Amino acid sequence: MKTIIRLEKLSKEYSENKVLNDIDLDVKKGEIISVIGPSGAGKTTLLRCISMLDSMNEGNLIIDEKNIVTKDSEEKDIKELRDKIGVVFQDFHLWPHKTVLENVIYAPINVKKKNKNQAVKKAKEILNKVGLSNKAEEYPESLSGGQKQRVAIARTLAMEPEIVLFDEITSALDPELIGGILKVIKRLAKEGMTMLVVTHHMRFASEISDKVVFLDCGRVVEEGTPQVIFKNPKEKRTKEFLKSIIEKKQEINVYEGYEDFQAYHIGLLKRVKENCVGYVMGAVGDRWFECMGNFYKEYEKIMKEKKITWKWVSYRIEEFEKNVLKSLDNQLQISLIPKKFATPSNYNIWEDTIILQTFGDPPAIIEIRNKHLVKGYHNYFKLLWDIGKKIK
Amino acid sequence: MVVYTWDFSVIFTYKEAILKGTLITLELTFFSIILGSILGMRLCLMKLSKNPILKYPAIAFIEVFQDLPLLILLIWLFYALPPLFGIHISAFLTALIGLSLNLGAFSAEIFRAGIISIPKGQRESSIALGLSKYQTMKDIILPQAKRVIIPPLTGRYIETIKLTSLASVIAVDELLHSGQNLISVSYRPLEVYTIIALLYLAIIVPLTLMLKKLEKSK
Numbered sequence: 001m002k003t004i005i006r007l008e009k010l011s012k013e014y015s016e017n018k019v020l021n022d023i024d025l026d027v028k029k030g031e032i033i034s035v036i037g038p039s040g041a042g043k044t045t046l047l048r049c050i051s052m053l054d055s056m057n058e059g060n061l062i063i064d065e066k067n068i069v070t071k072d073s074e075e076k077d078i079k080e081l082r083d084k085i086g087v088v089f090q091d092f093h094l095w096p097h098k099t100v101l102e103n104v105i106y107a108p109i110n111v112k113k114k115n116k117n118q119a120v121k122k123a124k125e126i127l128n129k130v131g132l133s134n135k136a137e138e139y140p141e142s143l144s145g146g147q148k149q150r151v152a153i154a155r156t157l158a159m160e161p162e163i164v165l166f167d168e169i170t171s172a173l174d175p176e177l178i179g180g181i182l183k184v185i186k187r188l189a190k191e192g193m194t195m196l197v198v199t200h201h202m203r204f205a206s207e208i209s210d211k212v213v214f215l216d217c218g219r220v221v222e223e224g225t226p227q228v229i230f231k232n233p234k235e236k237r238t239k240e241f242l243k244s245i246i247e248k249k250q251e252i253n254v255y256e257g258y259e260d261f262q263a264y265h266i267g268l269l270k271r272v273k274e275n276c277v278g279y280v281m282g283a284v285g286d287r288w289f290e291c292m293g294n295f296y297k298e299y300e301k302i303m304k305e306k307k308i309t310w311k312w313v314s315y316r317i318e319e320f321e322k323n324v325l326k327s328l329d330n331q332l333q334i335s336l337i338p339k340k341f342a343t344p345s346n347y348n349i350w351e352d353t354i355i356l357q358t359f360g361d362p363p364a365i366i367e368i369r370n371k372h373l374v375k376g377y378h379n380y381f382k383l384l385w386d387i388g389k390k391i392k
Numbered sequence: 393m394v395v396y397t398w399d400f401s402v403i404f405t406y407k408e409a410i411l412k413g414t415l416i417t418l419e420l421t422f423f424s425i426i427l428g429s430i431l432g433m434r435l436c437l438m439k440l441s442k443n444p445i446l447k448y449p450a451i452a453f454i455e456v457f458q459d460l461p462l463l464i465l466l467i468w469l470f471y472a473l474p475p476l477f478g479i480h481i482s483a484f485l486t487a488l489i490g491l492s493l494n495l496g497a498f499s500a501e502i503f504r505a506g507i508i509s510i511p512k513g514q515r516e517s518s519i520a521l522g523l524s525k526y527q528t529m530k531d532i533i534l535p536q537a538k539r540v541i542i543p544p545l546t547g548r549y550i551e552t553i554k555l556t557s558l559a560s561v562i563a564v565d566e567l568l569h570s571g572q573n574l575i576s577v578s579y580r581p582l583e584v585y586t587i588i589a590l591l592y593l594a595i596i597v598p599l600t601l602m603l604k605k606l607e608k609s610k
Contacts, residue, residue, distance in 0.1 A: 051520055053516055053519065053520060079522065079524070082519070082520065082521075082522045083521070083522040085520075086520070086521075087517075087520040089513060089516070089517060091513055093511075093513035093514055093516065093517035094517075095514065095517075095518075095532055095536075096536065097535045097536050106521075106531070107521040107522060107523065110523065110527055110531070111521065111522040111523060111527075112522075152517075155521070156521070159521060159522065
């Protein structure tokens with residue numbers, strides 16, 4: 001089987017920082033290789049070196065068994081090789097001033113010098129394959145993230161590359177949009193397309209790959225079939241990484257007592273980004289302010305500094321709370337909802353975190369970090385917010 | 393209070409001279425804009441280049457001609473070109489060179505701001521698809537940068553119209569200078585300068601309005 005890409009002792013430095021270190025890798029025709037590893041491992045740099053967007057510092061890149069690219073290769077020689085290698089980027093990088101069809105046909109016409117009719121015919125076939133034949137005349141801005149990414153794939157495929165590199169193409173997308181993309185890649189796999197996929201979807205990697213490469217700190221730590229890497233890794237580092245991935249999916253923590261309660265809230269404000277909007281739902285009563293005690297002043301100070309706002313849906317507000325709310329001035333908006341929607345307890349949403357609070361003595365916080373849940377709760381909150389009568 | 397008696401008859405007597413002055417102003421503007429923009433684009437690409445032989449001269453050039461007052465530049469060119477370089481050209485050409493250098497330096501920065509406002513990914517995805525640098529610039533970067541470039545560039549063009557009046561100091565027969573000639577024969581400065589001011593406005597106001605419309609339609 002022909003070797004499409006061969007890396008020999010490839011190294012890459014950024015300002016004396018070794019990002020890639022003596023990488024050896026073979027990609028044979030029709031093979032699908034997944035590259036996994038923690039962030040900062042050098043996965044994207046590896047892809048950029050193979051696609052010749054970055055030059056390497058040491059080593060060889062051999063394309064199609066005969067074209068050798070080194071650090072001294074000239075731009076004009078590299079240019080000829082670029083159309084053998086397609087790249088799909090994390091952030092799509094579609095051309096916003098061109099329609100979907102124009103995006104797909106531009107390179108075949110202007111680089112491969114195909115005639116327009118041929119290019120259009122081919123482009124329509126490919127768009128059909130990625131399930132977007134009805135979007136040909138639209139501009140990228142009217143598409144969803146998942147659709148944009150499929151256009152980007154189509155644009156790359158239209159150049160008929162020998163290998164396609166995918167750079168974490170699902171990580172800029174909402175979870176529900178990822179399925180469509182993965183389906184497209186699976187279909188390409190069935191058609192025998194050679195692919196190098198950088199991903200952190202472990203299940204996906206194990207389903208489609210012939211070989212999985214685990215990269216850490218710029219080195220290939222371990223490579224093998226998905227069965228070996230995912231079920232039976234030999235290296236300690238691989239085991240640790242896979243374990244951390246599984247654990248990261250969801251985190252639940254419980255904080256009990258006044259001290260933890262206060263420290264948690266202060267810490268939360270420090271952790272979230274500036275201009276963050278926190279969603280607070282349900283009955284609060286004045287217990288929250290009591291539980292915060294003297295820390296309330298600091299809480300307020302951080303809110304002001306970081307321009308953090310609350311959006312609060314409640315079905316009743318006490319006189320005491322009204323006064324506090326007034327003192328909060330611009331930092332808070334509130335919406336009063338009809339009592340029939342009243343929520344039984346209090347929960348907050350701050351970025352990727354859901355907080356459930358109980359105001360017993362001592363009070364407690366249950367923290368849940370789960371992207372999918374947060375999304376659902378956001379939708380629910382927006383609904384309540386809209387139903388409610390907004391007061392300020 | 394002294395009551396001034398306006399007498400515009402002089403304008404009608406010498407309307408041809410004024411008309412000719414207006415035409416020269418327009419010509420000077422037109423050619424400066426074309427030359428200045430071409431120069432500006434060159435300078436911009438040079439400054440964006442990684443090659444130091446192109447980059448640093450461009451940076452120096454832009455700095456010098458942005459900072460040098462145009463009036464000084466024009467006078468200097470007018471007196472320096474013949475003895476220093478042995479170049480004998482008309483006052484009109486001298487003014488054209490001065491204005492183009494000035495516009496070139498300013499428009500280079502406008503083009504550059506537009507080009508660097510386009511995310512790096514746009515260029516990279518183009519290169520990865522095998523587009524040449526020229527194709528990438530012409531078909532991918534510039535069409536997108538247009539929206540950022542056009543408003544300040546049009547503003548600069550309008551500024552150039554105003555600056556043509558400086559050419560009067562090196563005796564280019566543009567609008568202001570033909571007015572001054574007229575005054576020396578008619579002794580009617582108030583009328584002549586009023587008409588000249590109105591003529592400048594007549595050229596510039598419609599353009600400014602067009603520019604505002606252009607910005608809104610974006």
